[in-house]
Structures are given as C-alpha cells and as structure tokens.
Amino acid sequence: xxxxxxxxxxxxxxxxxxxxxxxxxxxxxxxxxxxxxxxxxxxxxxxxxxxxxxxxxxxxxxxxxxxxxxxxxxxxxxxxxxxxxxxxxxxxxxxxxxxxxxxxxxxxxxxxxxxxxxxxxxxxxxxxxxxxxxxxxxxxxxxxxxxxxxxxxxxxxxxxxxxxxxxxxxxxxxxxxxxxxxxxxxxxxxxxxxxxxxxxxxxxxxxxxxxxxxxxxxxxxxxxxxxxxxxxxxxxxxxxxxxxxxxxxxxxxxxxxxxxxxxxxxxxxxxxxxxxxxxxxxxxxxxxxxxxxxxxxxxxxxxxxxxxxxxxxxxxxxxxxxxxxxxxxxxxxxxxxxxxxxxxxxxxxxxxxxxxxxxxxxxxxxxxxxxxxxxxxxxxxxxxxxxxxxxxxxxxxxxxxxxxxxxxxxxxxxxxxxxxxxxxxxxxxxxxxxxxxxxxxxxxxxxxxxxxxxxxxxxxxxxx
Ligand SMILES: [Zn+2]
Ligand SMILES: [Zn+2]
Numbered sequence: 444x445x446x447x448x449x450x451x452x453x454x455x456x457x458x459x460x461x462x463x464x465x466x467x468x469x470x471x472x473x474x475x476x477x478x479x480x481x482x483x484x485x486x487x488x489x490x491x492x493x494x495x496x497x498x499x500x501x502x503x504x505x506x507x508x509x510x511x512x513x514x515x516x517x518x519x520x521x522x523x524x525x526x527x528x529x530x531x532x533x534x535x536x537x538x539x540x541x542x543x544x545x546x547x548x549x550x551x552x553x554x555x556x557x558x559x560x561x562x563x564x565x566x567x568x569x570x571x572x573x574x575x576x577x578x579x580x581x582x583x584x585x586x587x588x589x590x591x592x593x594x595x596x597x598x599x600x601x602x603x604x605x606x607x608x609x610x611x612x613x614x615x616x617x618x619x620x621x622x623x624x625x626x627x628x629x630x631x632x633x634x635x636x637x638x639x640x641x642x643x644x645x646x647x648x649x650x651x652x653x654x655x656x657x658x659x660x661x662x663x664x665x666x667x668x669x670x671x672x673x674x675x676x677x678x679x680x681x682x683x684x685x686x687x688x689x690x691x692x693x694x695x696x697x698x699x700x701x702x703x704x705x706x707x708x709x710x711x712x713x714x715x716x717x718x719x720x721x722x723x724x725x726x727x728x729x730x731x732x733x734x735x736x737x738x739x740x741x742x743x744x745x746x747x748x749x750x751x752x753x754x755x756x757x758x759x760x761x762x763x764x765x766x767x768x769x770x771x772x773x774x775x776x777x778x779x780x781x782x783x784x785x786x787x788x789x790x791x792x793x794x795x796x797x798x799x800x801x802x803x804x805x806x807x808x809x810x811x812x813x814x815x816x817x818x819x820x821x822x823x824x825x826x827x828x829x830x831x832x833x834x835x836x837x838x839x840x841x842x843x844x845x846x847x848x849x850x851x852x853x854x855x856x857x858x859x860x861x862x863x864x865x866x867x868x869x870x871x872x873x874x875x876x877x878x879x880x881x882x883x884x885x886x887x888x889x890x891x892x893x894x895x896x897x898x899x900x901x902x903x904x905x906x907x
Contacts, residue, residue, distance in 0.1 A: 713851020
C-alpha cells in the first residue's frame, strides 16, 4: 500500500519571508510569524520547501511503545519515606563549605501545571547522609524539556516534589564510605542512582540497573515530605545524591555549561555515540534542533557523519544548527509540511540514522520513514509516558532498527568526563547552549522560553 502525495514544489527564501497562512504545528509550540532572516553562515544546501497535504497512512497500524502489561495506565512508584531528622553539620569534614542555615531556597511543584510551581525559602533535607551519599551545593541547573513535561504531568510524578534534574555544583559533604569524590570537587550530577555493583552495572550499562532508584521523599518543607524528580530534585540550593551520581569534572568548565552535560548533552550525544553508533561518512537527520537536538548534531559531526540534516519549525534554529555542524536545514513550517519527503530528496532516499528529539509520536513515525533500509530510527524525545506510536508496517520492514534511548544510554562516570575533556579541547560546544542564566524565582520565564522554542537552554543559578 502506498501513500498518495501531491507533487513537490519548492519555495524560495524570499517566498518564505512572507507571513504564512499555514496552521500551527501541534508538536512544537512556535509557529514562524516574522520574516525569515538569512544566516550569515551557509549550510551546504539550504532547503526550504513545502510539499502537498499529508495523507494518513493506509497501512495497518501497529503499537510499538507503551507500558508492558499496563498500556495507558500510569506507572506505579515505589514510595520510600526516609528518616526525618535535622541535618547535622560536621564542621571538620565540611572545611568551611557547609551551609550556615538548615533551610534552603528551592522550587516546589504541588500539582500538574506551571501554575502549581512555587518558590520556597523553607526546604530542608529529610535525613542525614548515608555512608555512600554526598551533599552537593547546586551552582547551576538547566531547565530541560523534561522539566516542563514533569510539571505538565506527562511523567505521572507524585507531588509535592522538587523539580529539576540537570545540574552541576560543588561537593560540600561526603558520607563515611564515599570514595568517588571529595569535598570541594566540581561535579556534574547524574539522574542514574544505580547500585554500582550488580551484574548490569559491572557490565557497563548503569542505565539498565534494576536499582536505579525509586521515588524518594528526600526533602521536607515545614514538616511536609517532598519528592525529588529523577533522583535529584535539582531546583534547590543543595541536594543529597549517591556518590556515583556526582561525577567530578575539571574546575575549568563553567558551572552553567557543565550542568547541561548531565541531561541535554548526554541525551543527545549519547544517542549518537552509545546507541546509534554513527560512523564516518554516514547520513543523519535530526528532528528538533533545540537543547538536545543540537547535541545530536555536534556529536554526529564529531563521529564523522557526511550529511547532517536538521529539521525544525523555528527559523531561528537554523543558525545554531549550522554552527553545531548541520550540513542542511529544513524549515518545517505548518502542519502539512512533508518532512519525510524533504529528507528523502536531500539524502537520496533516506538517512542511515534518523533522530526524533521533539517527543512527538507522529514525528517518530516520520523518522521511521526518513530512515533508509538497514538504518536506525532513534527515539530520543519523550512524549507522555503512556503514549503509543502508530506507524505504517512497510516503513520499518526493510531491516530498520527502532531504538529506544533513555538519557543517551549514558555511562555517566565515563561519558561526563569525556564531554568535559572534549569541551576543554575546543571540540565540543557547551557555552553556546546556554541562552540565559537567571534565579530560581524566574522559572516561569524559563518555561516560556522552552515553549516558544526559540532558545537552547535557560540555566537557573540556585546560589546566585
Ligand atoms: Zn546495578
Ligand atoms: Zn533533561
């Protein structure tokens, strides 16, 4: 069975400069409305095209993603209420690094919706350090698309909780058995609270450890326990994590740049290095050129990809995509834009690796169709966790692989340091990913920037 499509027409750059009457895409928030300014740097081929109306696939729908045995049901979290004690300072070990008060500033999500996120001056740790835990003063915390998804209830997190999961800081206290880091170390925080000693961890797959951590209530506010998002809860002045979650990096890396290594950078670059394993001379398409997509692009460039096609609906993304290594940029304007055909035409029939970074099930189906026979379709973006994907069977049938990728398949203690070293050698961009820095109480503007889709990353500075 085939899909009938209208013949392609190509619009010039000048034609795109006129306001469009096309409807807004539902997968990303921003609809181009202003004039499209040509970039000063040029991609090898800048393609701006509109192809006729998309038709629904006539192939049999198949479901490929969902919760095993519990489709359309939210996951069940394991609740753990830690011992509620007042934190005791150890003046000798802190060596002047400890906080002077027991309460901290931070953000609390009390329900699903941005209006349920508020600032607090009264957050405390719920318990003292266990032997393998460390306390980290958070110097920078990126606001990632997953934070917005968490706040919007797409991850079914229990509340109240402290959001945030992409951070860097300084170790200010260590438990009695900690050997991975020491007080004063600059660290990037990992969301993997893996055990570190099971067969899976020993085999080099910490992200697949069965003991990644449940939902802990590691903070309290005026006696009310608070959950933490993604084993961290980083939008707060200090956090307590397992020692293997605090990965030391050279102090030369600025905190605001280092923070992004923990999620956005690792998610994008890890998808290329660890899962797709892009090789020299191969072709790549990246749907979504935001904070994660730009890292897919620059990692693919480092891996030696010959063609890297970036696709986004925001004209402003073109310049950054090209700077990060894209050889082609497709402006996908409007609901009826056929990005599949655009990629197939640019790449001569499809790419070796197609990355969906937006978190749209429809775009993931498109990514399958963009992939050439024998290639990889990479599901990097995260939609609602109970979402199902429907795709035309024929689109995947030609020996393609559909890869589920969580957090870049990362091995934090190896990969975080690798990224930091590449940055210090001038081979990997981090500073350019930071669009803006601001305080915890300005979280709404960070959410607004994410929804607008015009920026790479807002980074919060919990300690000023
Ligand atoms: Zn393990
Ligand atoms: Zn993230």
